[in-house]
Amino acid sequence: MIAYRSRTLVTMDGKPIDNGAFVVVGPRFVNAGRAPEVLADHAGEVVDLGEVAVMPGLINAHCHLDYTLMRGAILPGQSFSRWVKRINALKRSLTDRDYLRATQLGFQELQRNGTTTVLNIVSTPQIFPLLPLPPIRTWFFLELIDVRPRPWIEEHVFGSWMFFSENGDRLGGFGLSPHAPYTASAKMYELALECSRSMHLLITTHAAESDEEYAMFANGSGELHDFLKQLGRPMTDCGSTSPLRHLIGNKLINPDCILAHLNELDDRDFEVLSQTEWRNLSIVHCPKSHRFLHQKRFPLEALTERGLNVCLGTDSLASNDSLNLFSEMRMAQKNYPTLGARDLLEMITTRPARALKLQRELGRIAPGYLADCIAIPYQEAAHHVFEAIVQNRRPIKWMMVNGQIVR
Numbered sequence: 001m002i003a004y005r006s007r008t009l010v011t012m013d014g015k016p017i018d019n020g021a022f023v024v025v026g027p028r029f030v031n032a033g034r035a036p037e038v039l040a041d042h043a044g045e046v047v048d049l050g051e052v053a054v055m056p057g058l059i060n061a062h063c064h065l066d067y068t069l070m071r072g073a074i075l076p077g078q079s080f081s082r083w084v085k086r087i088n089a090l091k092r093s094l095t096d097r098d099y100l101r102a103t104q105l106g107f108q109e110l111q112r113n114g115t116t117t118v119l120n121i122v123s124t125p126q127i128f129p130l131l132p133l134p135p136i137r138t139w140f141f142l143e144l145i146d147v148r149p150r151p152w153i154e155e156h157v158f159g160s161w162m163f164f165s166e167n168g169d170r171l172g173g174f175g176l177s178p179h180a181p182y183t184a185s186a187k188m189y190e191l192a193l194e195c196s197r198s199m200h201l202l203i204t205t206h207a208a209e210s211d212e213e214y215a216m217f218a219n220g221s222g223e224l225h226d227f228l229k230q231l232g233r234p235m236t237d238c239g240s241t242s243p244l245r246h247l248i249g250n251k252l253i254n255p256d257c258i259l260a261h262l263n264e265l266d267d268r269d270f271e272v273l274s275q276t277e278w279r280n281l282s283i284v285h286c287p288k289s290h291r292f293l294h295q296k297r298f299p300l301e302a303l304t305e306r307g308l309n310v311c312l313g314t315d316s317l318a319s320n321d322s323l324n325l326f327s328e329m330r331m332a333q334k335n336y337p338t339l340g341a342r343d344l345l346e347m348i349t350t351r352p353a354r355a356l357k358l359q360r361e362l363g364r365i366a367p368g369y370l371a372d373c374i375a376i377p378y379q380e381a382a383h384h385v386f387e388a389i390v391q392n393r394r395p396i397k398w399m400m401v402n403g404q405i406v407r
């Protein structure tokens with residue numbers, strides 16, 4: 001049992017505390033509050049972290065570490081289809097050793113920038129057996145694509161799941177990611193939902209990301225439509241509805257799914273999202289990737305007004321120049337001035353914890369919660385701390401994951 005004292009403690013479970021302390025036993029916090037009270041009850045070792053603000057470790061709700069070697073390889077301002085084609089060309093030039101290195105470099109970058117949990121989509125599960133234990137809590141979501149039918153996909157899903165179910169000492173979990181409605185068939189989404197139900201797996205998917213995806217489903221036209229038709233995708237599901245209503249109307253997702261992007265929504269989509277059933281849906285906005293790929297504004301206010309659980313992610317280095325949630329918060333703050341600093345911190349702590357269905361385990365410094373936290377240099381009064389955290393530009397020097405100091 002060790003107690004840690006800090007100048008400021010940001011628990012995300014109440015107001016920030018001047019002169020705070022928390023106690024860790026094994027992987028969990030057992031106490032947190034004002035130092036005089038917490039330490040009066042504590043008989044064990046006390047570590048003084050000094051002039052820092054300690055806060056819950058950051059949770060990146062959408063990332064593809066496979067693509068970490070693609071930083072700077074694609075120019076911004078291209079059409080969405082051209083960006084997809086460029087990624088596919090780059091993927092063909094990479095070996096499994098490159099993907100392994102990409103994933104490990106990605107973990108280092110996330111950790112340097114205060115991330116203690118990542119929702120990572122994997123398109124190269126063949127590297128799993130070679131991958132050392134991740135240094136942070138990681139959910140690996142297996143990417144599922146069947147633009148052209150793949151008869152072996154069930155074995156692929158089952159084999160990957162078996163690997164994770166046998167590696168019980170990993171922090172995090174395993175999930176499925178039917179890539180997007182334009183690359184994964186209805187059958188693929190149904191298979192993912194069935195696996196999710198029977199094996200208790202989380203599902204994440206990209207949806208309504210680009211205007212080209214919207215045009216493909218709503219009008220049966222556009223660059224993405226023509227590109228996929230040429231590849232041999234059956235286009236019979238196009239030309240009648242929006243991408244989101246295609247997923248919801250055909251029962252291809254449920255309210256527990258985590259949806260990345262939702263940039264392109266129409267009035268009827270918002271009507272559907274206003275229904276009680278969908279109000280708990282988790283949505284991941286990736287501010288810097290959005291700037292790289294899209295012109296239309298992400299409808300953040302309309303989604304948060306309806307109570308939807310909007311989180312932040314970095315997406316990959318194929319559309320971003322860093323894996324840094326502090327930069328993402330600053331980009332969101334610039335684009336949505338009504339967002340307060342505390343709202344931004346919720347989008348990378350308590351809200352993604354809710355998306356993972358771990359709102360009573362992750363994202364807060366409170367008794368019973370998993371002990372994931374970071375320290376940021378800080379010397380001022382506690383009431384300025386949220387804004388100071390958003391403005392942090394320094395690498396994180398002290399980090400705890402699962403009760404262990406890892407930095």
Ligand SMILES: [Zn+2]
Nearest residue numbers: 206260315316
């Ligand atoms: Zn993505």
